Amino acid sequence: MPLLETRELRYFVTVAEELHFSRAAERLGIAQPPLSRAIQQLERRLGVTLFDRDRRGVTLTGAGRVLLGEARSVLDGAAAAARRARRAASSPRSLTLVTKAGTNHELLRELLDANAAGPDPAEIEVLLCGMGEQARMLRDGRADVALMHRPFDDLAGFDTEDLLTEQLIAILPAGHPLAARTSLTTAEINDIPDLPVARWPRHDATYEPGPGPEIHDQLQLAQLIALGQAVGVNCASARSALWSAHAAIPLTDSPTVTTVLAWPPHSRSLAVAALVRTAAEL
Amino acid sequence: MPLLETRELRYFVTVAEELHFSRAAERLGIAQPPLSRAIQQLERRLGVTLFDRDRRGVTLTGAGRVLLGEARSVLDGAAAAARRARRAASSPRSLTLVTKAGTNHELLRELLDANAAGPDPAEIEVLLCGMGEQARMLRDGRADVALMHRPFDDLAGFDTEDLLTEQLIAILPAGHPLAARTSLTTAEINDIPDLPVARWPRHDATYEPGPGPEIHDQLQLAQLIALGQAVGVNCASARSALWSAHAAIPLTDSPTVTTVLAWPPHSRSLAVAALVRTAAEL
DNA sequence: GTGCTGTCATACCCGGCCGGTATCACCGCC
């Protein structure tokens, strides 16, 4: 069974990205011949050709494409491992929790209080970040746990514990005719003339095509709605962050959004496990 | 930024498992001194002590425990990367799909047919395995995709696409008084005198404590019920595998079970992506 | 065609590191 060294994987990834041995070698800070040799050794060991060295250039083979994805994730994992070990050593009883600005702060408060009241409280450092940042910080070892939202955040590759499920609300300018309603449907807010629905980013940070403005945080949404330029949707707990210029109406047919505590699988840190247990009892 | 070589991680994991340098060295097939030195180098590079070398023995520090989990997953990832690259090379347009024996075969049939009818069909090799095996096979690169069941299978660390959501059914011996009912509740089947509910394993392959027999596949369940020694629950699609000695009654208050297509994240294999797209359109 | 340029592969050398042996320092224990 062939063993892959991270050095080899680093070399392979760089070549795969550059598709050019000399440039890749330069980026790696080594000379080209040892790089060629390293790739050949890797190919021999795997018994697989990873690159087609054609007359005009280097291209990835199918197996090479597969290995590229795998190698990247192994390297990310290794870097994360180092970071986490160092963090665990520098502050053994502390955890970094990362969440989007605008996440239900009552829930967060409750979680922190429950942790503080528990038998063996961890020091929790709370980090706020933009949308979609949490997954990266969790993956690369800068954070231990995150508060995320299903189905809006990309939870692929994490373990999760559901904390709170809420309905979505529609947020309208306070003076709008529909603001007097006690409930709305998705179809209704999509059909408001001259008032498009603001679009949240998808998992991959792109936006669904459509007329509404692209937003990426709650403040932008609030501003746009207060200006009467859009309507928007958000989870029910966002009510507390609304202004007097806003009206919040439950969306009856919306999918529910669940706030979850997420952490990297295999993370068997005692502190994470304890916090998850605490969270599960909320 | 310190770089971890897989050799170092292998050494570290072995020492962490043995908690004994000499035995670990033996298992690794090297002598003890180089192993000690390698661990010291690792600790220096990370700036972290991983082991407490006490008078009576070696123990993991907190950071060491964290690194152990991380290191295992990195090593597993590296081994899986090698396997997947080799598999991709040996059969570029083929996929291995793994599922439990007893999974809804109409659904599988539909998926295979849709793939075959698609623009660029992959050769799909179907592998059957026992409960809880799928996750391992997916993780270690022996399979590319799996059919699994939420919430019964452990989906941590995978991307998934929901295929089919069903209710659970209670399965009783055909002659049982309750077999005439048109619906049942969980409480009712838990309270049947002298007829315990068979227990499925949990994610970690252990069983919830309780009176019922422990089962791990559908055939065992069927047999036990036919013998009148237990009742059981299963997803609605399991009806087709029942015998005349069985009666299936919908469970009205049960959680739903969703059959999902699961695959390792970062798997950017074209064939997997195509199959997922096909599945999403079912 | 003949250079010229730029690609990756090959040949060869050197130094560092990995691994081995021998030994030490230390502890627990009859």
Added chain:
DNA sequence: GGCGGTGATACCGGCCGGGTATGACAGCAC
């Protein structure tokens, strides 16, 4: 105080990763 057993240290040798020089070969200009 020997003795067995732990991990750490010292030192040495061979291998392998990295460097330089060069080769083989394609594309291109003329």
